[in-house]
Amino acid sequence: MGFLDINNVTKSYGTVEVLHRVNIAVEEGEFLVLVGPSGCGKSTLLNMIAGLEEITSGDIRIKDSVMNGVHPSNRNIAMVFQSYALYPNMTVGQNITFGLEMHGVPKPEREKAMADVARLLQIEQLLDRKPGQLSGGQRQRVAMGRALVRNPDVFLFDEPLSNLDAKLRVDMRTEIKKLHQKLGTTIVYVTHDQIEAMTLSTRIAVMNGGYVQQLGTPKEIYDTPANLFVATFMGSPSMNLINVTVQVDGNSVYAKTQNDQGKDLRLALYEPSEALKAFDGKDVILGVRSEALTDVEGADQRSSHVEVIRNTVTVTEPAGSDTFVATTVGGAECVARMRADTDVSPGQQAEFAFNMEKAVVFDPETENRIQ
Amino acid sequence: MAIASSDTAIRTGRFTRTLIYVVLILFVLFYMLPLYVMLVNSVKPLGEITGGGMMSLPTAFTLEPWAKAWSTAQIGVEPTGLQPYFWNSISMVVPAVVISTTLGALNGYILTKWRFRGDTILFGLMLFSCFIPFQIVLIPMAAILGKLGLSGSTAGLVLVHVVYGVGFSTLYFRNYYAAFPTELVRAAQIDGAGFFQIFWRILLPSSGPIIVVCVIWQFTNIWNDFLFGASFASGDGAPMTVALNNLVQSSTGVKEYNVHFAGAILAAMPTLLVYIVAGRYFVRGLMAGSVKG
Numbered sequence: 080m081g082f083l084d085i086n087n088v089t090k091s092y093g094t095v096e097v098l099h100r101v102n103i104a105v106e107e108g109e110f111l112v113l114v115g116p117s118g119c120g121k122s123t124l125l126n127m128i129a130g131l132e133e134i135t136s137g138d139i140r141i142k143d144s145v146m147n148g149v150h151p152s153n154r155n156i157a158m159v160f161q162s163y164a165l166y167p168n169m170t171v172g173q174n175i176t177f178g179l180e181m182h183g184v185p186k187p188e189r190e191k192a193m194a195d196v197a198r199l200l201q202i203e204q205l206l207d208r209k210p211g212q213l214s215g216g217q218r219q220r221v222a223m224g225r226a227l228v229r230n231p232d233v234f235l236f237d238e239p240l241s242n243l244d245a246k247l248r249v250d251m252r253t254e255i256k257k258l259h260q261k262l263g264t265t266i267v268y269v270t271h272d273q274i275e276a277m278t279l280s281t282r283i284a285v286m287n288g289g290y291v292q293q294l295g296t297p298k299e300i301y302d303t304p305a306n307l308f309v310a311t312f313m314g315s316p317s318m319n320l321i322n323v324t325v326q327v328d329g330n331s332v333y334a335k336t337q338n339d340q341g342k343d344l345r346l347a348l349y350e351p352s353e354a355l356k357a358f359d360g361k362d363v364i365l366g367v368r369s370e371a372l373t374d375v376e377g378a379d380q381r382s383s384h385v386e387v388i389r390n391t392v393t394v395t396e397p398a399g400s401d402t403f404v405a406t407t408v409g410g411a412e413c414v415a416r417m418r419a420d421t422d423v424s425p426g427q428q429a430e431f432a433f434n435m436e437k438a439v440v441f442d443p444e445t446e447n448r449i450q
Numbered sequence: 451m452a453i454a455s456s457d458t459a460i461r462t463g464r465f466t467r468t469l470i471y472v473v474l475i476l477f478v479l480f481y482m483l484p485l486y487v488m489l490v491n492s493v494k495p496l497g498e499i500t501g502g503g504m505m506s507l508p509t510a511f512t513l514e515p516w517a518k519a520w521s522t523a524q525i526g527v528e529p530t531g532l533q534p535y536f537w538n539s540i541s542m543v544v545p546a547v548v549i550s551t552t553l554g555a556l557n558g559y560i561l562t563k564w565r566f567r568g569d570t571i572l573f574g575l576m577l578f579s580c581f582i583p584f585q586i587v588l589i590p591m592a593a594i595l596g597k598l599g600l601s602g603s604t605a606g607l608v609l610v611h612v613v614y615g616v617g618f619s620t621l622y623f624r625n626y627y628a629a630f631p632t633e634l635v636r637a638a639q640i641d642g643a644g645f646f647q648i649f650w651r652i653l654l655p656s657s658g659p660i661i662v663v664c665v666i667w668q669f670t671n672i673w674n675d676f677l678f679g680a681s682f683a684s685g686d687g688a689p690m691t692v693a694l695n696n697l698v699q700s701s702t703g704v705k706e707y708n709v710h711f712a713g714a715i716l717a718a719m720p721t722l723l724v725y726i727v728a729g730r731y732f733v734r735g736l737m738a739g740s741v742k743g
């Protein structure tokens with residue numbers, strides 16, 4: 080039993096099922112991020128938690144009481160919308176206290192709560208303005224103020240930063256994270272931005288096509304993605320995927336492929352599982368993140384297993400802090416993350432170090448990770 | 451070369467513009483002509499008109515025709531002037547406009563923010579009602595008014611105009627509210643506002659332009675209606691338009707054209723006034739509705 084429980088929840092519009100049996104338990108104080116491409120059902124799920132959409136089947140509980148059929152205002156939740164949804168005819172102060180007023184809170188208490196929130200978010204000087212007179216970032220703060228003032232059990236955020244410019248988005252991201260650390264509230268946060276998901280969350284639910292693909296901590300999601308979708312959706316640049324053949328040799332298991340000169344490569348897999356050994360002779364997909372594919376000097380010194388190959392550099396992309404180097408392994412374009420001052424140029428041969436501790440293997444048929 | 455060509459461009463620009471303005475001014479004069487005739491002749495003694503001076507300015511200025519049209523002229527059989535009928539019209543048009551606009555606003559709110567199965571069909575049917583010719587409903591409407599005991603009363607006329615008006619007012623508000631962000635309604639729901647609180651506190655304060663459009667439209671149509679007035683409320687309860695007709699028709703002996711002109715202006719005055727006061731918002735509101743909706 081979590082603080083917020085989503086049990087076998089489905090959602091259908093007419094005959095079309097857009098969410099399929101979602102199960103998520105959120106603990107008190109957690110920051111859960113729902114992430115996935117547009118149209119995967121994130122907002123629908125959030126709206127069902129808020130009570131703005133009906134639950135087709137299954138149930139949602141907050142603090143152990145079933146919320147199905149409970150009016151949004153009686154769920155003790157607050158929501159921040161993508162468009163901020165500030166009431167245009169009211170001042171900032173009225174926007175913030177409207178919910179309290181509707182709940183019959185007496186005026187002196189409302190004023191005090193408003194003052195507290197305004198101080199917390201540093202919007203005291205804006206209280207008498209109308210939303211139309213505010214900048215994007217200020218509106219964002221007011222929208223958060225309106226949510227905070229209610230002191231809800233659960234905060235719901237639907238892509239709250241996607242209308243801000245890049246710099247402001249990063250600033251507000253940090254601010255939301257600070258706010259969460261300070262207040263320790265339970266948050267469900269929707270975004271399509273995987274970096275936002277990684278930086279903010281304590282846990283992530285990666286969604287696609289109405290299914291929760293994987294639920295886990297950012298590290299679990301990043302290091303051990305459950306399937307190819309999660310592997311490619313999370314992380315930038317995207318995980319390198321190489322077609323290899325499994326070869327079992329005694330206690331060792333190798334991934335066989337070719338370099339770009341057609342020479343056979345044999346990469347020993349790290350701590351192979353029994354499940355993987357069963358794939359002897361079969362084709363699988365080897366997943367290596369670009370930071371696990373580096374120059375030899377840049378390889379993780381703590382890794383107990385690094386394999387080095389020689390291959391041709393096709394493209395280099397200096398990115399300031401790192402240089403991204405492209406090369407072709409097993410017919411697949413791979414991106415390696417090398418040190419910024421690494422000395423390679425296109426057309427040259429170079430050494431590439433695979434950190435095999437971080438490599439994962441996928442079954443091409445089911446697209447799931449072979450554990 | 452470049453200078454020469456730009457010079458001619460400016461010249462032709464000026465020439466076309468002058469031409470356009472001249473044509474427009476002619477149109478305006480042509481449009482204003484009837485008003486001029488009415489105004490001028492309403493302040494002349496009858497003799498000047500029958501003497502053949504329709505277009506000329508009055509030689510002996512008099513407000514006598516206005517006073518007569520307002521308070522003593524023969525309407526039907528009674529020498530009451532238009533005054534009582536003016537108040538009839540006011541007491542018909544004000545409730546009819548208020549009720550049909552309110553209902554339209556509520557309908558628009560429900561049709562866009564509280565969607566339900568079949569709502570588009572319902573809206574289609576309401577739109578359809580805008581295009582039913584008045585003549586078709588005359589007899590059924592008379593029967594219904596009779597059953598309700600409202601025949602010949604101002605209340606009956608109000609009902610008729612509300613029923614007819616609600617199609618248009620719903621159309622206006624639906625299109626306006628369709629562009630109103632639904633997230634605001636959802637935010638208000640989470641804040642704990644009820645159905646009417648959301649309408650009253652969130653939507654209505656942002657509905658100024660469309661309310662103006664709707665009020666002008668309804669006011670003009672209802673005030674100017676003749677058919678329903680003549681059919682359902684002849685006699686003492688008749689509205690201004692019907693009374694004006696009676697004034698013009700019932701004059702025995704000489705036709706007092708100056709009184710007729712004054713009466714016609716009196717009948718047109720309220721709609722003119724509404725346009726002058728709120729016309730700016732009318733255009734703005736129409737634009738807002740059409741561009742966003």
Ligand SMILES: Nc1ncnc2c1ncn2[C@@H]1O[C@H](COP(=O)(O)OP(=O)(O)O)[C@@H](O)[C@H]1O
Nearest residue numbers: 092095097115116117118119120121122123124
């Ligand atoms: N009112 C609706 N009627 C029918 N389908 C809908 C409705 N709302 C959303 N959907 C569908 O549900 C899916 C999920 O939508 P949504 O939750 O908004 O996605 P996102 O992850 O981008 O927030 C989409 O395929 C969308 O087309």
Ligand SMILES: [Mg+2]
Nearest residue numbers: 118121122123
């Ligand atoms: Mg969405």
